[in-house]
Amino acid sequence: MAINQSIDCPLTTSDTATLTGSLTTRNGNGSGEISTSFRRVLSYQSWGEVQVTGGNGPQVGLKVFKNFNRRSFGTMSGICQLTPHGFLAPALITVVARQLDKHTIGYVTWKWGMQSAMTSMLIRDTPNTRLVCQLQLGIPSTFASVNLVKKFERDEAKLSVSAKAGSFGAMFEYGIEKKISQHSRLGAKVTVGVPVGVTVKIKLNRANQTFVFPIHLSQEIAPNAIFYGTVLPIAVYWLVKVIIVNPFLAKMKEEDIQKKREENASTSNEKKKESETEVRLMTEIVKRIIETEQAVGGLIIIRAWYGKLLVENSMTAGGENNGVSSDVIDVTVPLQSQVKDSRLILTDASKASLPGFYNPCLGEECSLRVLYRFHDVLHECTIADNESLRIPKQSHRLDPS
Helix, strand or coil: CEEEEEEEEECCCCEEEEEEEEEEEECCEEEEEEEEEEEEEEECCEEEEEEEEECCCCEEEEEEEEECCCCEEEEEEEEEEECCCCCEEEEEEEEEEEECCCCEEEEEEEEECCCCEEEEEEEEECCCEEEEEEEEEECCCCEEEEEEEEEECCCCEEEEEEEEEECCEEEEEEEEEEECCCCEEEEEEEEEEECCEEEEEEEEEECCEEEEEEEEEECCCCHHHHHHHHHHHHHHHHHHHHHHHHHHHHHHHHHHHHHHHHHCHHHHHHHHHHHHHHHHHHHHHHHHHHHHHHHCCCEEEEEEEEECCCCCCCCCCCCCCCCCCCCEEECHHHHHHCCECCEEEECCCCHHHCCCCCCCCCCCCCEEEEEEEECCEEEEEEEECCCCEEECCHHHECCCC
16 A cells, blocks of 8 residues: 655745655555655746655755756756665766657656666657657666556546566556546556566545555466456446445535525525516517517527426427426527527527526526427427527427428
């Protein structure tokens, strides 16, 4: 198990102090370290940092960052650590990076001292994918690796696949990570390789805290271990989500909505009365608009609902409110009043601000459903509250023929 946490403390506009701590347990043995760093911005192109670490032997580090131009930058870090045997172990790390195009950046890293190596890395990051290719030549390990991450913005999840091979052996990893709350992400990763066998890692990120729980399932590559390592975390997550998380979030949302409604009860009642008054004043104007539209076979709003629509069933011409909840209002008259020259155009702003409208389901998502006749043909559409509307449209016809 591993736990990491860091705290940033801005001291001035150019100075920042950071306190970082980590704890790790493995096979009954534990270790940990704590470090503090001080960073100063030297100019708009450079900064310097001093870090002091304790735990696995005292360690002092100095790091400098420099922008060479708009597409290139570099860092240099010097580290000096006192080993448990009483020896000083110096190290120097130099990194040079260049932006190759809009989504691609390349790194070259040279390490001297502890675990000397020369590493080249290519990263391509797009809105939907992230690809990392790495090649390292060094002592004691030489390897090549490829990592691909597929991002699902709608579901707030990431699917990752990676392969790594070198002097230590070879391994293949696959996993998924999902956002479970505003500040928390939960992930699971399965590692299959030689000589590591099969391992499952459960990872929880909470703000600046990271919790990692590795579970070693098998010393060798065993199909049953791979199966359980893949299926069991998904099944446990689904059960916890369905049985515990979803009911809890639904209850919290319901309580929040109820609280908002209670706090805004008087304001909502006033807006309701204002909209009812506006609708009464529109009645005569709407009658004249309907007469004009009927004379030319134009746009007639038969029925329109605004509020919390439960399902997508069509409304009948008879005026039944199929597919709507009690948290809706009839906006047939206000919409008809907006018709001009057989056209109705609404912007992508909230419809609650239109004359004759108000929000009947405060704290929940509103929709607008319209059943209308144009050229003696029935049309119907449903849009979100912040979606624009232009009718009539051929795609809204209930009888496409």
